[in-house]
Amino acid sequence: MSEPAPARLPMPLGQGVTFARLLQQARRLQMHHAVLIEGQQGTGKSTVADWLAAALLCRSELDPDTPCGICRDCRRVAAGQHPDVHVIARAADEQQVEEFGGSVHVIRIDQVRAVQVALGRAAVEGRARVVVIRDAHTMEEETQNALLKTLEEPGPDTFLVVETAKPEQMLPTIRSRAQRLGVRPLDDATLRAELRRRLPTAGNLHERAIALAGGSLGRALQACTEQAVRLHDLVSAMLAGNNPLRAVATARAALEGATGRTQAVAQARLFLALLAAELRLRLQRHLAAAGDCAYVAGHPEPWSTLLEHTLAAHQDLDLRIPPDQVLTACLLQYDAAP
Numbered sequence: 001m002s003e004p005a006p007a008r009l010p011m012p013l014g015q016g017v018t019f020a021r022l023l024q025q026a027r028r029l030q031m032h033h034a035v036l037i038e039g040q041q042g043t044g045k046s047t048v049a050d051w052l053a054a055a056l057l058c059r060s061e062l063d064p065d066t067p068c069g070i071c072r073d074c075r076r077v078a079a080g081q082h083p084d085v086h087v088i089a090r091a092a093d094e095q096q097v098e099e100f101g102g103s104v105h106v107i108r109i110d111q112v113r114a115v116q117v118a119l120g121r122a123a124v125e126g127r128a129r130v131v132v133i134r135d136a137h138t139m140e141e142e143t144q145n146a147l148l149k150t151l152e153e154p155g156p157d158t159f160l161v162v163e164t165a166k167p168e169q170m171l172p173t174i175r176s177r178a179q180r181l182g183v184r185p186l187d188d189a190t191l192r193a194e195l196r197r198r199l200p201t202a203g204n205l206h207e208r209a210i211a212l213a214g215g216s217l218g219r220a221l222q223a224c225t226e227q228a229v230r231l232h233d234l235v236s237a238m239l240a241g242n243n244p245l246r247a248v249a250t251a252r253a254a255l256e257g258a259t260g261r262t263q264a265v266a267q268a269r270l271f272l273a274l275l276a277a278e279l280r281l282r283l284q285r286h287l288a289a290a291g292d293c294a295y296v297a298g299h300p301e302p303w304s305t306l307l308e309h310t311l312a313a314h315q316d317l318d319l320r321i322p323p324d325q326v327l328t329a330c331l332l333q334y335d336a337a338p
């Protein structure tokens, strides 16, 4: 079931000089042996990590300061099929758990050990070997401790690229041994240009998508699909309070058309993401209206509480709770809100 290799590896947008310098060092195999990539969910940490891995592996002489993105090495990184790249990640969904084992919640210690064994056994095939760890904060303490061994003695031409949205959950011993790189959210102009380039026919959706994206290109693109527009209309109607549907019916409408659990979970995630984005916008507007005054007397702010419920529901979807139950329980909070 190998998918066709993408034509090129996507280049991260809008990153700064620290990243440019890291890339130069990576191209010369002079990068620090461990880099900790930090940034919120959806800011493109994986795009940055893969580009860095490609910088270590790319053999093209097109540009000495950055990977070419189109050679065999770069395209194999893009396809997740480079023999010198070892990716350690949680399972994406329960289907993957059933197929390959693992967990949707944590990176398990045996995943780290398996890569360590592979590193010990095989020699470097190309220029270097790269271990990429996605959502590294989902490693429990014992697992992070097991990883320390590789951080301390990575072996020749072996590099660790570690992504996390929660660096505070990483062991200090790991943080102190890695060079840290913060991934920046994209500004509106960059998002606008990128949406125009990628989705020229959906121009009427761009501004709304940018407002909902919070600096994430992935979220902006996601907000431009037909389904996202339908779900966002549902969110808007619900928040405007002119929706006659109550929680159960709204949840049902949000999951309309989904066949099978995987699809229903994906649709529920999108609905909750759009809902959270709307709540964040309202919260921002409210804070701006309140000016310097942090507390508006006699005016309880329901949006932040609802946002918390919404984010918690997102996490519940990782458990084996049916998506319609997760949505209904979450939306009942909205019915109860003033």
Ligand SMILES: [Zn+2]
Pocket: 058, 059, 060, 067, 068, 069, 070, 071, 072, 073, 074
């Ligand atoms: Zn290349």
